[in-house]
Amino acid sequence: MLHAVEVKPDVYWVGGVDWNERNFHGYTTDRGSTYNAYLIMDEHPTLVDTCKSEFADELIERVREVVDPARIEYIVANHVEQDHSGALPAVCALAPNARVVASAPYGVSGLTAHYGDRSYLPVKTGDTLCIGKRTLAFTQTVMVHWPDNMVTYSDADRILFSNDAFGQHFASSKHFDDEVGLPEVLAQAKKYYANIVMPYSRHVERALDALSGLDVDMIAPSHGVIWRSHVDEIVRTYGRWSSLAPDDFAIVVYDSMWHTTEAMARQILEAFIECGVPARLFDLKANHISDIMTEALTAKYVAVGSPTLNNGMLPTVAAFLCYLKGLSPKGGWEGRVGIPFGSYGWGPNGPEEVAAALEGCGFDLALGTLAHQWTEDEEHLAQLHETVKAGVRA
Ligand SMILES: Cc1cc2nc3c(=O)[nH]c(=O)nc-3n(C[C@H](O)[C@H](O)[C@H](O)COP(=O)(O)O)c2cc1C
Numbered sequence: 001m002l003h004a005v006e007v008k009p010d011v012y013w014v015g016g017v018d019w020n021e022r023n024f025h026g027y028t029t030d031r032g033s034t035y036n037a038y039l040i041m042d043e044h045p046t047l048v049d050t051c052k053s054e055f056a057d058e059l060i061e062r063v064r065e066v067v068d069p070a071r072i073e074y075i076v077a078n079h080v081e082q083d084h085s086g087a088l089p090a091v092c093a094l095a096p097n098a099r100v101v102a103s104a105p106y107g108v109s110g111l112t113a114h115y116g117d118r119s120y121l122p123v124k125t126g127d128t129l130c131i132g133k134r135t136l137a138f139t140q141t142v143m144v145h146w147p148d149n150m151v152t153y154s155d156a157d158r159i160l161f162s163n164d165a166f167g168q169h170f171a172s173s174k175h176f177d178d179e180v181g182l183p184e185v186l187a188q189a190k191k192y193y194a195n196i197v198m199p200y201s202r203h204v205e206r207a208l209d210a211l212s213g214l215d216v217d218m219i220a221p222s223h224g225v226i227w228r229s230h231v232d233e234i235v236r237t238y239g240r241w242s243s244l245a246p247d248d249f250a251i252v253v254y255d256s257m258w259h260t261t262e263a264m265a266r267q268i269l270e271a272f273i274e275c276g277v278p279a280r281l282f283d284l285k286a287n288h289i290s291d292i293m294t295e296a297l298t299a300k301y302v303a304v305g306s307p308t309l310n311n312g313m314l315p316t317v318a319a320f321l322c323y324l325k326g327l328s329p330k331g332g333w334e335g336r337v338g339i340p341f342g343s344y345g346w347g348p349n350g351p352e353e354v355a356a357a358l359e360g361c362g363f364d365l366a367l368g369t370l371a372h373q374w375t376e377d378e379e380h381l382a383q384l385h386e387t388v389k390a391g392v393r394a
């Protein structure tokens with residue numbers, strides 16, 4: 001088994017590795033994940049976060065390699081969600097004198113709802129906790145991505161225990177950003193941001209501002225690898241993602257029964273490419289919505305196509321648009337163009353429903369709804385091509 005790992009003097013990674021996790025509440029995790037917990041050995045031994053309940057034994061075994069769990073005096077619960085707090089009852093049972101530190105009011109109320117009243121120690125932004133040589137400082141990062149989220153900073157170690165922020169679903173026997181392929185880790189961090197954090201981008205901007213004064217040389221998130229060599233890069237990258245500034249890039253997402261909407265999708269793709277706009281095509285039968293969302297994070301153009309089925313859009317397209325709506329930034333998609341399209345037999349309800357959904361997400365439907373009756377011929381496909389080119393060049 002993987003042993004506890006000393007990430008800085010007297011600070012140990014003691015988390016769990018979920019090699020086989022492939023679907024995290026509807027988000028595909030093709031590299032598995034980790035639930036990171038950190039043990040700080042000071043005068044008052046402190047555990048930062050726990051893990052999913054299924055990994056409690058793994059975590060406790062790693063803690064035992066460093067210290068008898070009964071000696072733990074504080075458990076900092078940065079976030080209520082069960083992947084970080086599920087092992088709390090098991091750890092508390094072995095550490096009966098430990099005080100559980102949680103953000104007020106939502107961390108305390110959330111933990112109480114899940115695990116009962118455990119005399120939580122409530123903290124707010126600016127509060128500190130002396131654990132010996134070290135002082136831990138807490139910053140609430142409200143709605144990144146739940147109301148209770150907070151991060152914990154250890155001044156003596158210059159470590160930010162960032163919980164979900166800067167995390168990646170990435171299982172590895174290595175623990176640091178410089179020990180694994182950076183492009184893969186950044187890709188997983190982008191997928192995490194797009195699928196978990198994106199709707200709260202304004203809150204991320206505020207959190208980055210609040211944390212900008214800290215002297216950080218290690219970011220220890222609760223999922224994936226620890227940032228020690230690329231701290232500036234991931235903070236800068238979060239700044240870029242949270243700004244929601246789009247790249248000149250297009251995604252074309254569709255489903256189709258008899259290939260007409262598919263032919264339209266391919267024509268739209270070609271038009272972008274001819275305009276010099278990099279573009280990607282996603283058939284919803286072959287691509288998972290969480291992978292498409294990763295690309296939506298930075299795409300200026302989001303074209304979505306559905307034929308009409310039973311007076312509406314296809315269920316696959318509806319599922320994608322429902323997911324997109326939930327993850328759309330609360331203030332809408334400033335500067336982003338939505339392009340609804342699709343084929344129909346006798347009523348254009350399919351493409352029209354797509355248009356209404358894209359508008360509801362906050363896209364600008366600058367090109368209108370590109371609906372076509374029955375099958376496409378060469379002439380109409382050429383017209384569609386020109387319409388998209390004209391829209392992109394306008
Ligand atoms: C089961 C089924 C139900 C359909 N229901 C409708 C409908 O309610 N209204 C309509 O206008 N067309 C309806 N159509 C026709 C399709 O919208 C039409 O064939 C369209 O060109 C299919 O586009 P596609 O090739 O992208 O699948 C239906 C087709 C099928 C197979």
